[in-house]
Amino acid sequence: MPQLSKRTETFTDSVIRRMTRVSMKYNAVNLSQGFPDFDPPKEILARLAQVSNEDFHQYSITWGAQNFREALAVKQSRLMGRNIDPNGEIVVTCGSTEAMMVAMMTVANPGDKVIVFSPFYENYGADTILCGAEPIYVPLYPPEFNFNPDELEAAFKQKPKALILCNPSNPCGKVFTYNELKIIADFAEKYDAFVITDEVYEHIIYEPFKHVYFASLPRMWERTISCSSLSKTYSITGWRLGYIIAPPEIIDVAKKVHDFLTVGAAAPLQEAAVTGLKFGDEYYEKLRGVYTAKKNLFMKGLDDLGIIHTNPQGAYYVLLDISEFGFESDLEFCEVLAEKVGIGAVPGSSFFRENVNHLVRLHFAKKEDTLNEALNRLADFRKKIAPKKQLLKL
Template sequence: MSTSFKSKLPHVGTTIFTTMSQLAQQHGAINLSQGFPDFDCAPELVDLVTDAMRQGFNQYAPSIGLPNLREQISLKTQRLYGHTTDPNSQITVTSGATEALFAAITAVVRPGDEVIVLEPCYDSYVPAIELNGGVPVFVPLTFPDFSIDWQRVKEKLTSKTRLLIINSPHNPSGAILSAQDLQELKALAHAHPFLIISDEVYEHMVFDGNQHLSLLTEPALAERSFVISSFGKTFHTTGWKVGYCIAPAHLTSEFRKVHQYLTFSTATPFQQALATYLERPEPYLSLPAFYQQKRDLFTELLRPSRFELLPSAGTYFQLARYHQISDLPEVDFAQWLTKEAGVAVIPVSVFYHDQTDHRVVRFCFAKKVETLKAAADRLVRL
């Protein structure tokens, strides 16, 4: 006898990232789809993890994170953004940024609450909202520069608006917030009582001399925000799944109530290694130049191609229009490109709830030089 039940996420299936990576493997394609490096982290980090294991850091860490790691996060935040953070009451170490996003949404969203989501957006936002009975309210970013239309955001605000989710540098577009964006957000926040999640996992990948404008730089925004980041992105260790959330003490208290029953704590030796590694700021301060070099190389290699490259001000993603190559919808084109050209990409339409299709795909350039050259060689032949 079988028991049937109604799915809580009826529209969710295998993610496009899994699908495209599997397709790339089947066809021997170069995988520029899923957002992770194909190069290793610093050997020093590997040694630090090994040392931590040998020193006995193999049992549960405190649920909120090792004290020395939280202290280093606090120092880093002060150094970069001039924001003083209490490591005991305002910083929580999490099992990746995705866990932090889920915990923050779960902590504050109740059934019927509205959450403003700027599209295209990272794929974990909406399922987390829906699992908590919230109602996603979608506001499209302006195409093709993916800027925020603050008037449209204002028009979507209601008495039910609980939360607004911001992402800068933005996945998938690579757009970044400007000083004017922060002023617009401050004005809306002054007039309306909503909370904010600021997804800043690509904070150290901002190019062309620009600075990352964290919401922590504005006290009026910091006091109502969950600011989330990721050591996986910063230190090329996505498989470690270590992130963190900074929020005011009263919001952190609610966040931790969820976190303790979601993962309880994050891998102890990784935390110990990161705490030691953070004592030197050079590795993350050098990251913008490191990834800008890869972006510039990739865009130069694709210059002879028929792709139209859109500006990438941050992240390790490059968007490209392909209307001079094909009339296929994005998902079909991505599959065709993987099978026929041997390069796997992500269709940007999957980041929209209604599959808005601008004939744009996303490349990940967090790859070795030889990987980027091999992929570009195939792409310019189209």
């Protein structure tokens, strides 16, 4: 038999999605894969019920239904501070996962280099490799997960085609400040690179932090490919509705790539989701309040249990320090955690280019009852997980 493609040899399947399967196996509270266990807004669900009896069962326009793009353009124009053309500056995709892949294939040629901050959402490395490009990893330093401008410029000096920017960041919850974004922008302009943004958590930000759209920075619209989705904002991760916003000359190429990858996003779901895109600012203010309450509940619970953890500025993920258990493999720890304690987590090593094995990621996009149950299970987890080696006492 002939050999299979070698491009997949350097990465595994998604560790995040694998840990959902592990959670199901042990009936664990799944705090690994980041999806909520509560319903989307009732207005969207009501419209979905109507759509099932209407004529939206065939292909929509390949790059997105007209009314969906128009509603999205109105919403994002208000937020991004410019008039976005629904016909020339938007492509609707099958989730932000496809949006990121389309963006990568639109700008990167085999042999190109792409800058990726570490820690990073696991898809970015795989996307880069599948495009035949080479990732250049630049570390973010805890506890604030800031970058070193000198290290970033050293990466730009390697003449990358693009930089991938997840803001707010998964898994560390960092929200990049305006000054940090300006440093990135200056380097992108100086070294003539694109910036591909993943902004799916744009509406999940905690005070006093503010989200700044990279494309809104001076002279950055022309070189920014903004990717996002409706998944997190409206709690519809299974609907797979994402999008790209960019200048027309970029969108023209992105349309071609998208057309041959997936043809188009689901027509009836686009129709139902238009309702959410027309929500007023009060919806997003309420959403921030809801997630702030969930964060406060979960962070206090972890503090009460004496568990060392990060403090996210945005998104809904927290990294726990498991050093006290002495596991050499954080993947093994997560499997034990699911089996013995009943909590699903993601090993931190799947997010870091550096040799990091002492962190695991949990998320708190769950009902309060679910979060309280998770904290109850964690209450005696030190009794249920035996340390792998004797810890040195200082």
